Amino acid sequence: MxxxxxxxxxxxxxxxxxxxxxxxxxxxxxxxxxxxxxxxxxxxxxxxxxxxxxxxxxxxxxxxxxxAVPVLLAPGTPYTxxxxxxxxxxxxxxxxxxxxxxxxxxxxxxxxxxxxxxxxxxxxxxxxxxxxxxxxxxxxxxxDRGPVPVGRADPSGHPAAAAFEAAARELGRPGEPDKNAQGAPGFGPVPSNVRDGRxxxxxxxxxxxxxxxxxxxxxxxxxxxxxxxxxxxxxxxxxxxxxxxxxxxxxxxxxxxxxxxxxxxxxxxxxxxxxxxxxxxxxxxxxxxxxxVALSDHPQVIVEWTPRRPMPAPASSWLGGALHLPSTGGHEAGDLEILQSLVPLALLPAPGLTGGTVTAPGAPLPFLVSAQAPRRTGGLRTVSADPGVPPRVEYGYLETEDDRRRMREAVRAAAAVASTAAFAEVSRGLTGPDARTLGDDRALDAWVRARLGTCQHTxxxxxxxxxxxxxxxxxxxxxxxxxxxxxxxxxxxxxxxxxxxxxxxxxxxxxxxxxx
Missing domain, CATH: 3.50.50.60 (FAD/NAD(P)-binding domain)
Structure with a gap:
């Protein structure tokens, strides 16, 4: 045919x-x-x-x-x-x-x-x-007449999102109520192609x-x-x-x-x-x-915190707020991102984001922490003429000291959010990294590498x-x-x-x- x-x-x-x-x-x-x-x-x-x-x-x-595509995020770090x-x-x-x-x-x-x-x-x-x-x-x-609806959930509608907003304010970060404008980076709700939870x-x-x-x-x-x-x-x-x-x-x-x-x-x-x-x-x-010959994407790690009390399920989106801030010597537009999930990731003690449910009682809640400076690394090489054989995809993350420094700064920025008095209203603290790891560059690099993921922004x-x-x-x-x-x-x-x-x-x- x-x-x-x-x-x-x-x-x-x-x-x-x-x-x-x-x-x-x-x-x-x-x-x-x-x-x-x-x-x-x-x-x-x-x-x-x-x-x-x-x-x-x-x-x-x-x-x-x-x-599912098999890839290498860094040498010795396979990922799907x-x-x-x-x-x-x-x-x-x-x-x-x-x-x-x-x-x-x-x-x-x-x-x-x-x-x-x-x-x-x-x-x-x-x-x-x-x-x-x-x-x-x-x-x-x-x-107001296009095919894609774009909306933002009010952070005050969920206690974890409200605490994140208050923590960013306590740290002196500016508000960024419209992340689809071109204002200074800061804390704000995440624009989503969502209408009425759909x-x-x-x-x-x-x-x-x-x-x-x-x-x-x-x-x-x-x-x-x-x-x-x-x-x-x-x-x-x-x-x-x-x-x-x-x-x-x-x-x-x-x-x-x-x-x-x-x-x-x-x-x-x-x-x-x-x-x-x-x-x-x-x-x-x-x-x-x-x-x-190369690709561009953003490395990411999960930084989790333990709620003081059970958190409600989100009403319309798994996304809470997002904080963008510049790395040292970084971009004024903010190349570090702390993205809040209102749904647990872990499969235990109950399925969360990875298992298809919106609550997981007793599970920690995550920040998705990434460095988003423009970088070309890695690459994609086709190793066989057979379409069924996947290409060799390498992301080349954490190759340079600048790459590792940005990720350390991003994780430390998330830890700073969790350490505020405002966030302590809802959080008992991080599940990791601990204070010793946060204070030691080599230890924090190892912590990041062991948990390395990607934003899927290829x-x-x-x-x-x-x-x-x-x-x-x-x-x-x-x-x-x-x-x-x-x-x-x-x-x-x-x-x-x-x-x-x-x-x-x-x-x-x-x-x-x-x-x-």
């Missing part, structure tokens, strides 16, 4: 669902979407736990909506990175954190791309158009809202294995649809499979660093050295400027684009979920303008 369209979109996640919906607004353009995971036809077909914003489905690695495998991609299984990148992120990306289409001033109209801000409405930096993934916000269009076809259970590239032009893709081989042909192909899957698919198709591809037994079609594997242009076009090939967070040269200072949606908007605009 073969299929043909004007545009083939590979992956219906944070960017792909957006791109496909926007392109299909043109009734003269046939858009075909290949999504490897299940593709519900109406919102009611989504399992309830995938839409309940008090859960993080991606924390449950055994879930049917998650694809979850990726969404369901319509809406990672926006269906992530935490609903929907915070915009900072102005300096956009300036950095525009400079790398050599194109001011990525400057803050140029993208702001698109940021406004993609949202319905439930708190600020129609304002200079916000919109996660609005891009499948529901964009794609299903466009499902009635006759020029839009979505194939669920359709896993693309490689691209067909003929004489410098992408002409189609080889895929499996419900286990059967199928060829998908298109005038233009856009990879939106994510920052790990998109470079892997390029490699399998012979596009990437020639020497690496040859070592993996892959015939080189187009030597493009920067594909997968970017930079197919970077603008050296692999694609500002509109996602793969350099040196015709008919092929990439539109997901892999094109961001470095990860933003805040998590990239909102930026993934923006990428779909930016690339769709570029394709519309080029079509005329």
């Amino acid at each position: 073969d299929r043909r369209a004007d545009v083939l979109v590979v992956g219906a996640g944070g960017s792909g669902a957006v791109l496909a919906a926007r392109l299909s607004e043109d009734p003269g353009r046939e858009v075909l979407v290949a999504e490897a995971g299940p593709a519900p036809r109406v919102p009611a077909e989504f399992p309830a736990d995938l839409l309940d914003a008090r859960f993080v489905p991606g924390a449950r690695l055994g879930g049917a909506a998650v694809r 990175a979850p990726r969404g495998r369901f319509l809406g991609g990672s926006t269906t299984v992530n935490g609903g954190y929907f915070v915009r990148a900072r102005r300096e992120d956009f300036d950095r990306w525009a400079a790398a791309a050599g194109d001011d289409r990525w400057s803050y001033e140029r993208v702001l109209p698109l940021l406004r158009a993609l949202e319905t801000d439930l708190d600020f409405g129609d304002a200079p930096e916000h919109g 996660r609005a993934n891009t499948a529901i916000a964009y794609l299903l809202a466009a499902a009635h269009r006759p020029n839009l076809t979505v194939l669920g259970g359709c896993a693309v294995r490689s691209l067909i590239i003929d004489r410098g032009r992408a002409a189609g893709a080889v895929a499996e649809l419900d286990g059967r081989p199928v060829t998908l042909e298109a005038d233009e192909i856009v990879l939106c499979a994510g920052a790990l899957a998109s470079p892997h698919l390029l490699h399998l198709s012979g596009v990437g660093p020639a020497a690496d591809l040859e070592r993996g037994g892959i015939r080189v079609v187009h030597d493009l050295p920067s594909v997968g 970017c930079g594997t197919v970077p603008m400027g050296s692999a694609v242009d500002a509109g996602g076009r793969v350099l040196g090939l015709e008919g092929l684009r990439v539109a997901d967070t892999s094109i961001l040269p470095v990860a933003p200072l805040r998590g990239p979920a909102a930026t993934a949606v923006l990428i779909g908007e930016v690339v769709a605009r570029a394709m519309r303008e080029e079509r005329g």
Whole structure:
């Protein structure tokens, strides 16, 4: 069985669902979407736990909506990175954190791309158009008519969040009531793509809202294995649809499979660093050295505290407040993040965030502590021509003294929050690290390494400027684009979920303008 369209979109996640919906607004353009995971036809077909914003489905690695990718965070530190495998991609299984990148992120990306289409001033109209801000409405930096609802839970509505806010104030940290503006970093509620406790993934916000269009076809259970590239032009893709081989042909192909899957698919198709591809037994079609050569993400550790009394379940989201602050010599926009979870992580004594329940009596509550300075480290190397063999993914965390110093500062900042009189109203103290470890750099480095995780903010594997242009076009090939967070040269200072949606908007605009 073969299929043909004007545009083939590979992956219906944070960017792909957006791109496909926007392109299909043109009734003269046939858009075909290949999504490897299940593709519900109406919102009611989504399992309830995938839409309940008090859960993080991606924390449950055994879930049917998650694809597990083996990675190395640092030498000797294996990890399993979850990726969404369901319509809406990672926006269906992530935490609903929907915070915009900072102005300096956009300036950095525009400079790398050599194109001011990525400057803050140029993208702001698109940021406004993609949202319905439930708190600020129609304002200079916000919109009230877009497909994605964006709201913020009042910290006063939960005793742990209220204590965090009071602790930040006690430490002299400024308030940051709107983290989607460009004010000074500080404490504030977390913008989330949530309305009435329900996660609005891009499948529901964009794609299903466009499902009635006759020029839009979505194939669920359709896993693309490689691209067909003929004489410098992408002409189609080889895929499996419900286990059967199928060829998908298109005038233009856009990879939106994510920052790990998109470079892997390029490699399998012979596009990437020639020497690496040859070592993996892959015939080189187009030597493009920067594909997968490095990646950008943010190291994270969990710092837990013990409540003095049972905490209530959150009303609408697992997220409490967030504190952003600069590291020593760091960014004015705040490159350290302390993100509060109102749901326990631990499986014992009862399932919490990782087990699919919103309370776990007796369990500690976590701060998710990370260093988010822009860094390119690690990389992704494809080791086999067999699509079933995962690539070797290395994050390269904690390689430099600056990396380790930032993480020490972030953990110590979380400990400072827990040591305030305001936070002591709800907390008996941290479960770790203890005072001795906090006071010893080498001991704290060891504590961090033993608990090292990642924010799942992967970017930079197919970077603008050296692999694609500002509109996602793969350099040196015709008919092929990439539109997901892999094109961001470095990860933003805040998590990239909102930026993934923006990428779909930016690339769709570029394709519309080029079509005329």
